[in-house]
Amino acid sequence: MNKQVRQQKIREILHRREAGNQHDLLRLLDEAGIKVAQATLSRDCTELGIMRSKGVHGYRLVLPEENPGNIIKGLVEVEVLSIQANETAIIIKTLPGRAHGVGSFLDQLKNSPILGTIAGDDTLLVIPASVSQISQVISYIQDNLSKN
Amino acid sequence: MNKQVRQQKIREILHRREAGNQHDLLRLLDEAGIKVAQATLSRDCTELGIMRSKGVHGYRLVLPEENPGNIIKGLVEVEVLSIQANETAIIIKTLPGRAHGVGSFLDQLKNSPILGTIAGDDTLLVIPASVSQISQVISYIQDNLSKN
DNA sequence: GTAATATATTCACTTTATTGAATATTTATT
DNA sequence: AATAAATATTCAATAAAGTGAATATATTAC
Numbered sequence: 001m002n003k004q005v006r007q008q009k010i011r012e013i014l015h016r017r018e019a020g021n022q023h024d025l026l027r028l029l030d031e032a033g034i035k036v037a038q039a040t041l042s043r044d045c046t047e048l049g050i051m052r053s054k055g056v057h058g059y060r061l062v063l064p065e066e067n068p069g070n071i072i073k074g075l076v077e078v079e080v081l082s083i084q085a086n087e088t089a090i091i092i093k094t095l096p097g098r099a100h101g102v103g104s105f106l107d108q109l110k111n112s113p114i115l116g117t118i119a120g121d122d123t124l125l126v127i128p129a130s131v132s133q134i135s136q137v138i139s140y141i142q143d144n145l146s147k148n
Numbered sequence: 149m150n151k152q153v154r155q156q157k158i159r160e161i162l163h164r165r166e167a168g169n170q171h172d173l174l175r176l177l178d179e180a181g182i183k184v185a186q187a188t189l190s191r192d193c194t195e196l197g198i199m200r201s202k203g204v205h206g207y208r209l210v211l212p213e214e215n216p217g218n219i220i221k222g223l224v225e226v227e228v229l230s231i232q233a234n235e236t237a238i239i240i241k242t243l244p245g246r247a248h249g250v251g252s253f254l255d256q257l258k259n260s261p262i263l264g265t266i267a268g269d270d271t272l273l274v275i276p277a278s279v280s281q282i283s284q285v286i287s288y289i290q291d292n293l294s295k296n
Numbered sequence: 297g298t299a300a301t302a303t304a305t306t307c308a309c310t311t312t313a314t315t316g317a318a319t320a321t322t323t324a325t326t
Numbered sequence: 327a328a329t330a331a332a333t334a335t336t337c338a339a340t341a342a343a344g345t346g347a348a349t350a351t352a353t354t355a356c
Contacts, residue, residue, distance in 0.1 A: 095219065191334085
């Protein structure tokens with residue numbers, strides 16, 4: 001009936017349930033009140049980037065965002081408006097309401113020269129591991145924002 | 149011929165040239181090799197949010213400033229993994245660290261049937277204005293996530 | 297390898313979106 | 327207010343997107 005809603009539902013189902021193949025997914029969709037042909041489901045899977053991969057419990061349909069790192073990286077790049085610093089701290093300005101997400105992204109980086117972050121609504125304070133390395137930390141952040 | 153291309157051209161033209169009304173724009177489009185009816189142009193202007201406003205040099209068609217709201221809409225669509233509800237509340241699961249951003253987006257919608265939101269890291273609680281309208285609120289959220 | 301299972305594609309049909317000509321409505325001018 | 331100008335809407339036609347049944351291709355199992 002409605003493609004947008006159906007594809008959102010597919011992402012929802014795959015997030016909380018297991019589907020070993022498209023027929024499983026078909027059945028789960030049916031349970032959710034959405035009837036669709038396998039042909040359509042195949043096309044949906046292609047459009048959503050869903051892959052079938054083998055794990056310890058056999059095969060599974062997996063959403064591409066279950067490896068969220070790269071996707072978030074792309075998001076963060078768009079969200080960040082500016083990066084500035086004084087002698088002791090770095091301030092990142094973001095789109096409205098996006099500071100927390102950017103901070104969360106920086107927080108989860110391994111071996112990072114960042115001591116910690118505090119997020120407001122559109123402003124993120126970044127405290128470097130050492131104030132003597134502010135400029136390196138800025139470069140580090142910039143490098144981690146660009147997708148290349 | 150191609151709507152996407154035509155609308156992009158319209159934005160391009162209005163950035164560099166002046167158009168006092170849709171007929172001017174029609175002529176400028178024609179010069180750019182795009183022929184279109186006034187009815188279509190009227191629809192394009194509506195979809196692009198183009199307004200006719202009076203300035204010192206007379207009337208002008210003006211593009212809406214790039215407001216960050218539309219950019220964020222695209223971000224939020226990717227961040228949301230699932231939308232589920234019981235009888236009284238809605239839970240939205242998001243990519244790690246993105247719940248605050250999604251909540252912020254929902255909070256700023258006008259005339260929304262949402263009482264409020266509370267964000268964790270990857271989980272957002274949405275309290276509807278009325279528990280009797282949970283399903284409508286879910287539809288409302290879904291509608292506001294898709295860019296069309 | 298072959299059989300079984302899973303997914304993708306083709307074809308025919310339906311639904312939705314896009315469009316121009318004509319017309320109606322709204323907005324500006326005098 | 328009357329008229330002119332500009333924009334929006336209706337209607338009918340066309341184009342594009344979405345869909346399922348059947349079928350072909352690809353993948354996994356044996």
